[in-house]
Amino acid sequence: xxxxxxxxxxxxxxxxxxxxxxxxxxxxxxxxxxxxxxxxxxxxxxxxxxxxxxxxxxxxxxxxxxxxxxxxxxxxxxxxxxxxxx
Numbered sequence: 001x002x003x004x005x006x007x008x009x010x011x012x013x014x015x016x017x018x019x020x021x022x023x024x025x026x027x028x029x030x031x032x033x034x035x036x037x038x039x040x041x042x043x044x045x046x047x048x049x050x051x052x053x054x055x056x057x058x059x060x061x062x063x064x065x066x067x068x069x070x071x072x073x074x075x076x077x078x079x080x081x082x083x084x085x086x
Contacts, residue, residue, distance in 0.1 A: 010039050010082045045079050 005011040007022045007030065021033040049072055056068045 008083065009080075010042065039082055041082050042079060045075050049075050 005013060005020060005022055007024045010019055010021050013020045013034075016034065018034045018036055019038055023031045023033070025031055052068050052072045052075070056065060056072070059065045059068060
């Protein structure tokens, strides 16, 4: 069962095979904007997570490990909230 797409942020629609932004209008209706390519911010944040993950793999210091992990979590949360202007 697929999850419901969230309004006011970018979502990946597995059904459509596209990225979709659902905007709620003043009447409560939905306006959908589609694009094939991922949003630019998604690509940038994915790259940042990749770099941090590589650092995490080789890191031996527990404090530094924790700092890197927490930074990855912040980026992950940001990815989940990407808006239309991002």
